[in-house]
Every structure is written in structure tokens, then in C-alpha cells.
Amino acid sequence: AQFLRYIDWLLTVPLMCVEFYIILRAVGAKPILLWKMIFFSVWMLVAGFLGETVFRESSVLWGVISTLGYVGILYEVWLGSASKLASNSNDPRLQGAIRALGWFLLVGWAIYPSLRA
Numbered sequence: 001a002q003f004l005r006y007i008d009w010l011l012t013v014p015l016m017c018v019e020f021y022i023i024l025r026a027v028g029a030k031p032i033l034l035w036k037m038i039f040f041s042v043w044m045l046v047a048g049f050l051g052e053t054v055f056r057e058s059s060v061l062w063g064v065i066s067t068l069g070y071v072g073i074l075y076e077v078w079l080g081s082a083s084k085l086a087s088n089s090n091d092p093r094l095q096g097a098i099r100a101l102g103w104f105l106l107v108g109w110a111i112y113p114s115l116r117a
Contacts, residue, residue, distance in 0.1 A: 027088070027091070029082070036072075036081075077101070
């Protein structure tokens, strides 16, 4: 079941990061934003998988390492280049979309692990 969950996440999590890029591309997002977001998402997922399956005895350490990838994504969305592009756009719909996706990432991804316990 863990393996299947991570296969799902390896597809859906990077796609969420692609959504940020596609929305922000109209206001000047560069491909580096896309690659940073995908990098952080893969980092988060691979470290989480390793902690849950391979290195169970040090799962807390791997959880912390995984969380750093999550924090990287949150940083980009709330304070980094994604946030700056949205703020500079002067488009309230775009700003609302980025804010909604940001809240989904912050709250949805933060509570999800506790929901499956």
C-alpha cells in the first residue's frame, strides 16, 4: 500500500507544482521555477519513501529531510519567485489562484499524513 501511495504522489505532486508554473507563465515565470518546484517535490517524496520503507529505524530523520522539500515548495509559493510574480501581476484572479493553491499545499499536504494514520 505504501508503494502504491508513493506512485500516486510521484504523479500528482509534481503536477501540482506544474500548475503553479503554468498559471504564472503568463506573467513571466521562467522554467527555473518549474524545475525548482519539481526538484523540491521529488526530494520530499523520495526522502519520505526512504524513511517509510528502507530506513525505518531512522524514519524521524528522513521525515525531517522530507519536510525540507515541503518547506522549499512552501517558500517558493508564499515568499519566493511564485509569490513575487503573482504580486507583481496586478491581476486579482491570478493572485487568488496562487493563494488558493498555496493554502491547499500548506493545509492539505500538512494534514494528509495524519489522516492516513
